[in-house]
Amino acid sequence: MLKIFNTLTRKKEIFKSIKKKKVCMYVCGVTVYDFCHIGHARTFIFFDVVYRYFKNLGYSIKYIRNITDIDDKIIKKAKLNKLSIKSFTKKIINFMNIDFSSLNIISPTFEPLATDHISEIIKIISNLLKKKFAYIDVNGDVIFSIKKYKNYGNLYNKNKENFLKKNSFNKKNNFVLWKKSISEEFFWNSPWGNGRPGWHIECSAINYRYFNKNLDIHGGGNDLIFPHHENERAQSECFNNSKFVNYWMHTGMIVLNKKKMSKSIGNTFLIKDLIVNYNSDSIRYYFLSTIYRHPIYYDVFNLKKSENIIKKFYFCLNLFNINKKEKFLKNSSYIELFYNAMNDNFNTPLALNVLLKLSKKIIFFHKIKNFKKSKILSKILFNLGSILGFFNEISKKNLLKKNTFSKLDKKIKKLISKRKKARKLKLWKKSDILRKKLLKLGVFLQDKKI
Template sequence: MAIHMYNTLTRRKEVFTPLEENRVKMYVCGPTVYNYIHIGNARPAVVFDMVRRYLEYKGYDVEYVSNFTDVDDKIIRAAQDAGEDVFQLAERFIEKYHEDTEALGVREADAHPRVTNTMDEIIEFIEALIEKDYAYEAGGDVYFHTKAFPDYGKLSGQAVDELRSGARIEVGEQKKDPLDFALWKKAKDKEIKWESPWSEGRPGWHIECSAMVKKYLGDTIDIHAGGQDLTFPHHENEVAQSEALTGKQMANYWLHNGYIQIDNEKMSKSLGNFVLVNELIEQHDPKVVRFFILQAHYRHPLNFNQELLESAASGLGRIQTFIQNVQHRRKESANLGESEVWLNRMEKYKKRFIDEMDDDFHTANAITTMFEFVKEGNRYLDEANTSTNVLDAMLQLFEEWGRVLGVAFIPEEELLDEEVDTLIQQRKEARENRQFQKADEIRDQLTEKGIILEDTAQGTRWKRG
């Protein structure tokens, strides 16, 4: 079955057909780095990491780009409040973002472009829009002229006349139309700024992503993704300025994840119900947090509270207990039981999992399939005779499912002391024989297992990290 995904642009599920066979260009809007990320920021990071993993599982080579907005009004205000340099503050929270998302099992993007490293491309982009009469300069600011782009509103499905009637031109703005949006902003006193043909200033928010998409992935990409709150105006404005410049469709598929709710209320600063990820993963296993996020379909609202998080921990624990029981039975099992019937049964569960994921990445139903398999698998473990073929296939199946969801269901077994001593002796012999590459590989193998080596005059000592 082909992958079907819900396309915000067409407002329906569509069969996924990439621009190039077996290759996918994917861009995900990243955070504005002025604070620690909250659970709402974590959801798109986890969800679209899962999408990337599943596309790879299906055989696609995915080029995955996710940006950092490191120039913004919020960053400037946060730096002023903290008495900190804007660039230092942004760098600090970029590092924190990487720490938090790595804990949640989110793989690094192939590229993490920043606005500050894309300034030349942004200015060139704006210059080209002015030359094409899609933008105009006014008092050192530059605005995109929405009336010049007939398809404005097509992504969000907004009625442009209604938007225009509700829009206002703020004091100091010199727009021709209330819906026109800033491409370049003239700097205020003591603000960070860059030289441009129009003024010393900085880019508007929307032009940043358009320039980064074009620079790193080209004029047209396969998938553009982000939170539902970005559909309008951010993504709508991206579409307008990118397609006005290139005359080509910016992205063929637009994916948007749903909102996070806290105890059935929308998460917001005014309600004071923000849940910061760095605090959450201090109190809970990050693996549980990721599993919790994926237990809902990505387009649906996700309600968060401690009870639901504990329920996710319980569900994950059921899977891990089952796997541990399989591993234990595998050590003692002789190949006595019938395997063909059970291997065929497992293939059906594997197909069900794939069918659910092919249906717009429905992780909620895919996880339900896993729980049903655990229930049936436990009945198999109760049988007197089990087959090593079946037990190995069970472990392999959960390794595959864990790779897709980004959750390591199968724990790495700890090395026994005698196994450590044997590897250290092999490393010693390799060094004596001047096989230094082999010696380094053994050290790396031990390090990955949490074994710390210390070479002394009396020999190699070790401890568990």
């Protein structure tokens, strides 16, 4: 039984889809004004796992991830690059797709552009104006009045009365639904004159287009809880006169040098740079090794540790010829532990621990020449790992391949022999150095007491 932590209620709830065995999931995507950073990697790898897991459970899932292709930052960057808005965003979207593909992130069911949903945006804004949830200010902008929405602040976990007392609600504190254009800006025609949509309204419009009134899961980074998701929830529920989202899910931030990673303070690491030094499985393992709701303190040491663990997994799989389509046993305690972990609010650290236990047993049974048992566990390792998005390519040039093993066989045997001698002579420092060399070759030794 799958349980999900709901940001709105701040507790784990049993998952029950609106329609039987069908899931509607929306995740706020990228604002395409620059290269994607590792914060994007963390969020979209996690929701990629959620997508894969629902499929594995037998659900039909419609997964929407929008692309914000118009806002102030995009306009500014396009001008700096002397490109049209469309040419600039097309270029950045291409870079984004390359990054996500390099991380083995599956494409969502649909990936709509904000600018392709202007008619839905105008329809929602017109409705909100008619119901008096919005007004036109002196500058000609259409503004949503948060005072009119009684549940404002619930998602952000703020008491509305205290929230209102601490804030004077002028244009700054309310939010823009439609921004009146100035002559040189990119704009669309509307009943309120030429302009362009505010940031929050695009997600409501896209959700309305693909899911109508409500959806099962809405996700994103926890920096979006306020104001973006709070505002999106407000305008959607006022428009629909009904509940908008059943389960809100948010990933934690990445912390660098005790500061939240942010482009605004210039402390970001880009995906394109990270993938040069680490393979996609290692990056995926690193981000999944922390509970998705918790912050991650970026640490190169742990990235390297993740890389070594992935090498261990591939070493186990390369001991045998794994057939991707071959069925595997379903009555294993490892499988039960894995699903128990995933059903507990997608506890990926616990699920990864199951894979680690499997790898140790595979090596153990192979060492004592129980090849049948070792191979069965290898199949389980492959299948469970695949659910998390690992082992997309069983042979990767930057990981240990089976045919590489034969070439390195002599070198490995020589290093093992040297290490045995060093241990007998109690040269522990030399022994550790040799162990690390073997580790880089994908060989994992289990020492016995001398």
